[in-house]
Structures are given as C-alpha cells and as structure tokens.
Amino acid sequence: MVSCRSMSPSAAEPPEPLVLDTPRAFARAISLVERGGPDADALMRRLGPMPLRAWTIGITGPPGAGKSTLVDRLISSARATGWTVGVVAVDPSSPFSGGAILGDRVRMMGHSGDRGVFIRSMAARDSLGGLASATRDVARLLDAYGFDVVLLETVGVGQSELDVVKVADTVAVIAVPGLGDAVQTLKAGILEVADLFVVNMADRPGAERTTAELLAMLQLGAGREDGWAPPVVETVAVEGRGIEALWAALERHRTHLEATGALAERRRCRIETEVLELVDRELRLGLRRLVGAGGEIGSLLAEARDGRVDPHTAAAAILARSGLTRGEGDCDAVVAIPGDAADGRR
Numbered sequence: 001m002v003s004c005r006s007m008s009p010s011a012a013e014p015p016e017p018l019v020l021d022t023p024r025a026f027a028r029a030i031s032l033v034e035r036g037g038p039d040a041d042a043l044m045r046r047l048g049p050m051p052l053r054a055w056t057i058g059i060t061g062p063p064g065a066g067k068s069t070l071v072d073r074l075i076s077s078a079r080a081t082g083w084t085v086g087v088v089a090v091d092p093s094s095p096f097s098g099g100a101i102l103g104d105r106v107r108m109m110g111h112s113g114d115r116g117v118f119i120r121s122m123a124a125r126d127s128l129g130g131l132a133s134a135t136r137d138v139a140r141l142l143d144a145y146g147f148d149v150v151l152l153e154t155v156g157v158g159q160s161e162l163d164v165v166k167v168a169d170t171v172a173v174i175a176v177p178g179l180g181d182a183v184q185t186l187k188a189g190i191l192e193v194a195d196l197f198v199v200n201m202a203d204r205p206g207a208e209r210t211t212a213e214l215l216a217m218l219q220l221g222a223g224r225e226d227g228w229a230p231p232v233v234e235t236v237a238v239e240g241r242g243i244e245a246l247w248a249a250l251e252r253h254r255t256h257l258e259a260t261g262a263l264a265e266r267r268r269c270r271i272e273t274e275v276l277e278l279v280d281r282e283l284r285l286g287l288r289r290l291v292g293a294g295g296e297i298g299s300l301l302a303e304a305r306d307g308r309v310d311p312h313t314a315a316a317a318i319l320a321r322s323g324l325t326r327g328e329g330d331c332d333a334v335v336a337i338p339g340d341a342a343d344g345r346r
C-alpha cells in the first residue's frame with residue numbers, strides 16, 4: 001500500500017512555494033533533502049515544476065582515479081568562464097566512511113571562500129534508489145538556487161552510482177592506466193551513457209594503451225543515434241595538464257546537445273524517469289513496511305516458504321491485499337486466484 005503521506009496532498013492543492021532567496025534558506029533546504037524521507041519529499045514538492053537550467057556534468061570512474069582532483073580543476077575552468085559551480089560528491093563506500101568525504105573537502109579546498117562555488121559530499125543510502133533520488137534533489141536545489149554548472153562525482157562501481165550519473169546532461173567516464181583492459185574494467189552500462197572518456201594519470205605508464213583501447217572500442221561500436229562521437233581526453237589532474245582540452249570537449253558536448261535539441265529531450269525523459277522512479281521507490285518502501293508489519297502478508301510469505309502456496313500465487317495475493325494489482329485487465333483474476341488458494345486456511 002502506498003503510504004498515506006504520499007497519498008494525502010492532492011495535485012490540485014499546490015503547497016506553499018519554496019523560496020531560496022538567502023544562503024541560509026538554501027543551506028537549510030540542502031540539509032533537509034540530504035536527510036531524505038517525508039520531509040525531503042515535502043520540500044521538493046514546494047519547489048514546483050521548475051525548469052532545469054544548470055548544465056549538469058557527471059564524473060564517474062574507479063575508486064582513486066582522480067575524480068575529485070579533476071572536479072577541482074573543472075571548478076576552476078568553469079569559474080574562469082564566469083560560471084558558478086555546485087558540486088555533489090557521492091561517497092559510495094559506506095555511511096560510516098568519513099575518509100573519502102574528508103578527502104574530497106581537502107582536495108577541493110582551493111575553492112573555499114569562493115561564493116560562486118558550493119561543495120557537498122553525500123554518503124551512500126539504502127538500496128532502493130535513495131542515493132540517486134537524494135542526489136537528484138540536491139542537484140535540483142543547486143539549479144534552483146542559481147548555480148550555472150552542477151558537477152556530480154561518483155565512483156562507478158554499482159547500479160546506484162550509474163543511476164546518479166544518469167541525472168547528468170553530460171557524462172564523463174574516467175579511466176586510468178594500469179588497471180588492465182580499460183574497457184573490461186568499466187562497469188557494464190556505463191559505456192552507453194558515456195559522452196566523453198578521460199584517461200587520467202596520463203603521467204603513468206600505459207596511458208597511451210588505455211587511450212588506444214578506448215578509441216578502438218568506440219570505433220567498433222555502432223555509432224550513436226544522436227550523432228555524437230565520444231572523445232577520449234588524456235589528463236594529469238594533479239598537474240592540471242589536459243584540463244583545457246577536457247573543458248573544451250565538455251563544452252563541445254554541451255553545444256552539440258543544444259544544437260540538436262537533445263538537451264531539452266534528455267531532460268524531458270529524465271523527468272519522466274524520475275516520476276516513475278519515485279513511484280517505484282514508494283511502492284517498494286510500502287511493501288517493506290507491509291512485510292515488516294507481519295500480519296496477513298507475513299502469513300502469506302510463511303505459506304510460500306513452507307511450500308503450501310506457490311510463489312506466484314503468494315505474490316498475487318500480497319498484491320491484492322496491499323491494494324496493488326498487476327495491471328487493470330488482470331485485476332479480477334489476481335484477486336480471484338489467492339482466494340482459491342487460500343480457501344480454508346485463513
């Protein structure tokens with residue numbers, strides 16, 4: 001069952017609009033959204049149907065690839081262009097690891113005191129898409145507050161990190177030499193979303209080979225429907241080498257997105273996905289609550305566990321009991337089946 005919280009506010013009654021007119025209001029909104037949960041949800045509703053304006057760049061790659069160092073450099077590039085920058089660095093390791101977060105702060109310290117730069121590290125969340133959702137919300141607040149560029153840093157290790165970068169207009173995937181076949185080490189699914197590859201630590205042996213592997217992989221590919229050919233850029237982030245070329249490549253992608261209308265289209269698709277993901281997450285949280293509460297759902301699970309009801313029938317019964325069904329046409333059937341199966345047992 002969907003929670004009462006999400007059911008009660010009707011679309012016809014718009015909540016009081018959220019005004020982010022002071023640094024204080026902005027900071028409070030960010031903290032609230034970072035915590036997630038009903039309060040974050042309520043706050044995001046108050047933002048209303050906001051047009052997306054900030055250019056969102058996702059930076060992902062293996063742990064220690066130099067992502068934060070690159071982000072630090074890119075902040076400078078963006079500032080030199082006259083843009084303000086918001087950064088969300090996602091620490092995927094665990095909610096307890098302060099290490100990486102501290103590391104990010106230190107690496108991006110060069111920008112403390114610059115009011116045109118805002119940096120936030122976020123810890124990983126539950127497995128139900130909470131991380132992607134919270135990151136998206138923080139990115140949207142940064143946009144609403146007026147940051148021109150939003151940089152999202154995440155370690156490309158799991159699905160939730162992949163979901164995070166999918167929020168971006170432009171996705172840069174970082175590879176480093178010395179980790180074996182560059183293409184093999186990239187997480188499946190990331191190749192499709194990469195608009196640009198960076199071979200960082202190009203001061204280390206094997207950089208040329210890594211670049212060649214990526215280029216070969218790109219040439220083998222079928223080419224992209226949108227006509228964009230992802231470039232491969234070599235950088236030495238610690239020394240600032242290759243950063244100009246990287247920034248130029250990023251800007252070329254942005255220009256391509258704007259010129260082809262892909263930017264608006266990507267954003268429209270993203271909003272649709274977001275709505276569906278929010279519903280999906282709420283449903284799954286609702287289901288967890290139901291299972292946790294035991295009761296009838298608990299008995300159904302026990303019956304399935306003990307082999308007295310088959311899993312499909314148990315699932316259908318749970319759906320019916322929770323007010324969820326498997327599509328309109330199946331509604332009666334779904335309700336009817338568990339009744340048959342449960343005869344005499346409940």
Ligand SMILES: Nc1nc2c(ncn2[C@@H]2O[C@H](COP(=O)(O)OP(=O)(O)OP(=O)(O)O)[C@@H](O)[C@H]2O)c(=O)[nH]1
Pocket residue numbers: 062063064065066067068069070100103107155200201202203204235236237238239
């Ligand atoms: N040799 C060399 N070292 C680099 C380069 N870029 C970054 N580093 C170093 O690599 C280490 C990791 O850099 P980070 O920027 O923290 O890497 P990261 O990908 O953000 O790390 P996580 O967020 O922990 O996954 C630091 O000690 C950097 O100084 C580079 O181009 N060459």
Ligand SMILES: [Mg+2]
Pocket residue numbers: 067068069089104153
């Ligand atoms: Mg980092």
